[in-house]
Amino acid sequence: MRYSARLTNSCFWEWEIYVVTGGPADEWPACDFRRSRPIPTLAERTAALADLGYEAANGAGWEWMEIDNGDTGAVLLIASLDVRRITPGEEE
Numbered sequence: 001m002r003y004s005a006r007l008t009n010s011c012f013w014e015w016e017i018y019v020v021t022g023g024p025a026d027e028w029p030a031c032d033f034r035r036s037r038p039i040p041t042l043a044e045r046t047a048a049l050a051d052l053g054y055e056a057a058n059g060a061g062w063e064w065m066e067i068d069n070g071d072t073g074a075v076l077l078i079a080s081l082d083v084r085r086i087t088p089g090e091e092e
Contacts, residue, residue, distance in 0.1 A: 002057050005049055007040065007079040015040050017048050019083060029053065039077070049083060057082040 004020045017040070018030035029052040033040050040048070042062075049055060060082040067076040 002082050002084055003054065005054060005081045005083045007045060007062075007081075008077070009036065009039075010076055010078070013074075017045060017052075019049075019052060019054055045081075049081075050086065053086050054083040055086050057084045 003022075005017060006020065007015065007017045009015050013036045015033040015035060016030060017033070018028045021028055031048040031052060033044070033048070045062075046056070062079045062081050064077065064079045067078065069076055
């Protein structure tokens, strides 16, 4: 089964990665990078997802979107990636 992982700097402008699992948002697996700069590297994101029990789905790549916050002039960055659970023998 595929899920969507999201990387965002929206919460107190610090980077966070979470997996949208379909349940309540407060139950989604998440990892806080506890920093606003630099953007977490691909290796850091991969390791964080693995710690949460997920990996990139076959053929998936990160997609980035910028959202302009007209009130402050700050730019919110959001990235998404299709992921699957890391389970021995699990088929996609």
